[in-house]
Amino acid sequence: MAIIYHESSKIFHLYNDTVSYIMMVMKNGHLGQLYCGKKIHDKEDFTYLLEKAGRSMTSYLYEGDRTFSLEHTRQEFPVYGTTDYRQPAVEVLQENGSRISDFQYVSHCIRAGKPKLEGLPATYTETDSEAQTVVITLQDVVTGMRAELSYSIFEEGGVIARNVRLVNNGTASVHLTQAMSLCLDLPDCDYEWLQFSGCWARERHIRHRRLVQGTQAVGSMRGNSSHEHNPFMVLKRPTADERQGEVLGFSFVYSGNFLIQAEVDAHDVTRVLVGIHPSCFDWKLESGASFQTPEAVLVYSDQGLNGMSQTFHRLYQKRLARGCWRDRERPILLNNWEATYFDFDEEQLIGIAARAKECGVELFVLDDGWFGERRSDRAGLGDWTANPRLLPGGITGLAERMEEMGLQFGLWFEPEMVNKDSDFYRRHSDWILATPGRSQSHGRYQHVLDFSRKEVVDEIYRMMSGILREAKVSYVKWDMNRSITECYSAALPADRQGEVFHRYILGVYDLYERLTAEFPRVLFESCASGGGRFDPGMLYYAPQGWTSDDSDAVERLKIQYGTSFCYPLSSIGSHVSASPNHQLLRRTPLHTRANVAYFGTFGYELDLNALTGAEITQVKEQICFMKKYRRLLQFGTFYRLQSPFEGNETAWMTVSEDRKTAIVGWYRVLNHVNGNFARVRLAGLRPDYRYRSVSDGRICYGDELMYLGLITSDDTASETGMDVKSCGDFESRIYVLESVE
Numbered sequence: 001m002a003i004i005y006h007e008s009s010k011i012f013h014l015y016n017d018t019v020s021y022i023m024m025v026m027k028n029g030h031l032g033q034l035y036c037g038k039k040i041h042d043k044e045d046f047t048y049l050l051e052k053a054g055r056s057m058t059s060y061l062y063e064g065d066r067t068f069s070l071e072h073t074r075q076e077f078p079v080y081g082t083t084d085y086r087q088p089a090v091e092v093l094q095e096n097g098s099r100i101s102d103f104q105y106v107s108h109c110i111r112a113g114k115p116k117l118e119g120l121p122a123t124y125t126e127t128d129s130e131a132q133t134v135v136i137t138l139q140d141v142v143t144g145m146r147a148e149l150s151y152s153i154f155e156e157g158g159v160i161a162r163n164v165r166l167v168n169n170g171t172a173s174v175h176l177t178q179a180m181s182l183c184l185d186l187p188d189c190d191y192e193w194l195q196f197s198g199c200w201a202r203e204r205h206i207r208h209r210r211l212v213q214g215t216q217a218v219g220s221m222r223g224n225s226s227h228e229h230n231p232f233m234v235l236k237r238p239t240a241d242e243r244q245g246e247v248l249g250f251s252f253v254y255s256g257n258f259l260i261q262a263e264v265d266a267h268d269v270t271r272v273l274v275g276i277h278p279s280c281f282d283w284k285l286e287s288g289a290s291f292q293t294p295e296a297v298l299v300y301s302d303q304g305l306n307g308m309s310q311t312f313h314r315l316y317q318k319r320l321a322r323g324c325w326r327d328r329e330r331p332i333l334l335n336n337w338e339a340t341y342f343d344f345d346e347e348q349l350i351g352i353a354a355r356a357k358e359c360g361v362e363l364f365v366l367d368d369g370w371f372g373e374r375r376s377d378r379a380g381l382g383d384w385t386a387n388p389r390l391l392p393g394g395i396t397g398l399a400e401r402m403e404e405m406g407l408q409f410g411l412w413f414e415p416e417m418v419n420k421d422s423d424f425y426r427r428h429s430d431w432i433l434a435t436p437g438r439s440q441s442h443g444r445y446q447h448v449l450d451f452s453r454k455e456v457v458d459e460i461y462r463m464m465s466g467i468l469r470e471a472k473v474s475y476v477k478w479d480m481n482r483s484i485t486e487c488y489s490a491a492l493p494a495d496r497q498g499e500v501f502h503r504y505i506l507g508v509y510d511l512y513e514r515l516t517a518e519f520p521r522v523l524f525e526s527c528a529s530g531g532g533r534f535d536p537g538m539l540y541y542a543p544q545g546w547t548s549d550d551s552d553a554v555e556r557l558k559i560q561y562g563t564s565f566c567y568p569l570s571s572i573g574s575h576v577s578a579s580p581n582h583q584l585l586r587r588t589p590l591h592t593r594a595n596v597a598y599f600g601t602f603g604y605e606l607d608l609n610a611l612t613g614a615e616i617t618q619v620k621e622q623i624c625f626m627k628k629y630r631r632l633l634q635f636g637t638f639y640r641l642q643s644p645f646e647g648n649e650t651a652w653m654t655v656s657e658d659r660k661t662a663i664v665g666w667y668r669v670l671n672h673v674n675g676n677f678a679r680v681r682l683a684g685l686r687p688d689y690r691y692r693s694v695s696d697g698r699i700c701y702g703d704e705l706m707y708l709g710l711i712t713s714d715d716t717a718s719e720t721g722m723d724v725k726s727c728g729d730f731e732s733r734i735y736v737l738e739s740v741e
């Protein structure tokens with residue numbers, strides 16, 4: 001790994017074993033982009049990569065010169081309107097109304113390691129040898145605005161993390177109306193665009209299309225990163241697939257409004273922008289003030305989509321998630337939400353917990369409904385004290401009873417919200433986000449607290465930390481169940497209202513930071529009506545997230561498959577729920593529900609007392625299996641093998657670091673009669689190792705399993721009728737492969 005600056009050609013070359021990233025200071029002082037791709041040899045001069053041909057209908061920067069136009073130049077920090085007409089990385093609105101700027105190279109600084117981003121989540125290093133960082137300072141002479149472009153290249157994997165800090169060194173105030181974290185101009189558009197989109201209960205479905213001239217984008221304007229689009233996008237070469245080929249992944253370490261777009265120009269140059277959504281964004285920078293953009297992470301892989309995902313998994317598991325839970329196997333939990341909803345009392349909870357304990361569950365999570373007058377979603381949010389009619393001994397008493405039973409105890413909060421029917425709102429009705437004289441739209445009868453205000457965050461911190469200090473709580477589920485409307489803060493002047501969305505998220509991060517610092521042993525799980533804020537920003541504070549409110553095993557195949565493109569299995573909250581399922585009323589076998597949930601954090605979301613004796617035996621076996629293999633399931637190297645978006649069958653697998661053990665999950669949605677003799681080709685094994693399948697004892701070489709495949713159809717595949725044992729709809733199997741060397 002190195003960051004080299006060639007003084008003579010003014011070229012920066014960042015490289016490691018996987019990726020090269022080359023930029024240069026161009027003759028107008030701007031930073032040009034020359035190459036981003038597979039690692040190439042370093043040399044003094046790559047300036048020939050800069051296009052100089054003149055074109056008709058082009059505007060040129062220099063009088064009498066038809067060789068230099070920003071329109072035909074690939075750039076790192078472009079502005080609009082000085083010969084470039086594409087979407088810019090930055091826009092500075094000045095006192096005289098102009099939005100033109102001219103960011104020219106001033107200096108740079110190369111250092112070992114990676115500096116922290118104050119107040120924002122970001123990837124990090126533990127030793128300086130893990131990464132190198134170059135900060136390139138550019139300046140606009142007219143306004144005095146400085147831009148510090150930061151690039152960190154990690155030793156491992158094709159990872160480049162970027163952010164920008166903007167400093168107003170001028171004398172007048174300006175408004176930042178666009179401040180993207182990443183701009184990358186690629187020389188062609190021969191890519192397929194993959195986005196991860198959906199809605200509540202159907203998050204992160206893969207959608208893809210070829211890039212074409214014009215702009216394609218995903219984003220959120222909802223105040224959260226959203227169920228609708230994840231802040232993640234992939235450009236892959238059309239011939240690339242899961243196992244091979246060139247892929248670029250773009251991930252935004254942020255939990256609020258975002259934009260990821262690719263603009264293909266008339267000459268097939270592709271400009272990728274990643275950052276805070278510029279709509280509604282307007283940040284006033286007074287003289288001397290600065291603005292820090294969130295981090296964007298770029299991953300290059302020439303090992304296909306699995307290679308890219310594995311790089312993200314390692315990075316986000318080891319160098320984005322933090323704290324003592326980062327590397328620890330996650331407790332098997334039982335969450336009472338789908339078991340009881342709001343209808344419970346302490347004795348009922350104890351009954352559910354006792355059964356869970358008997359089955360081997362380790363953590364009991366009390367979900368929504370334990371506080372204030374919260375007997376439905378219409379009241380109580382904000383009143384974070386236990387309802388004594390439900391919990392006579394309060395949270396402290398209940399946690400103690402759980403501890404006596406040998407269970408850890410977890411608790412649900414929705415810190416950012418209030419119901420109008422709450423004592424909190426009656427005390428602080430001016431603490432919600434609301435635009436004067438306009439409607440106050442609600443979502444699930446609740447309103448959003450103005451987390452851009454420190455006093456609001458302080459008060460919520462006081463209430464939450466009080467409970468966590470007093471009661472033995474070892475897990476917190478942090479929920480967020482509506483998007484923001486009528487976004488306006490009563491505490492900010494008119495010319496700062498464009499800051500509220502971002503200040504809100506900074507307030508959320510601040511509360512997370514304070515709570516995780518004070519309670520380092522508590523495991524936090526993020527949630528936003530399921531997967532509405534499943535993003536890398538959250539992962540920095542909460543090492544796992546509730547992936548979706550949809551706990552149906554078949555739906556989960558797509559949701560977890562899509563989620564795995566960016567996020568590690570240790571972050572993917574996955575539970576076994578009741579059948580018929582509460583979201584779809586679909587009936588699926590208990591083993592299939594577990595076989596899907598194993599590939600995640602694993603838990604139960606139902607009243608185990610409602611199961612039959614035979615089912616309880618099965619649950620006990622499932623928990624034993626998970627306890628035996630959870631390190632491999634949560635921290636192994638994950639491979640997607642067969643996509644639920646492409647057919648009736650899905651397969652994925654995880655392989656241990658020493659490649660001696662692997663677990664394959666195979667799933668078939670609908671049964672079919674007289675089907676094919678099916679096999680699935682595995683990945684990641686040692687070709688020369690012999691692996692024994694624990695279920696049937698068959699021994700095969702790794703190369704056999706990877707190139708010939710694992711047979712997935714059973715003896716009854718071609719039959720139908722009474723004697724067919726296990727091939728109904730929603731069938732699934734787990735194959736444990738152990739090396740016999």
Ligand code: DGJ
Nearest residue numbers: 337367368527529530549
């Ligand atoms: C939405 C979450 O996703 C659910 O798991 C549950 O916690 C409910 N909120 C409770 O209101």
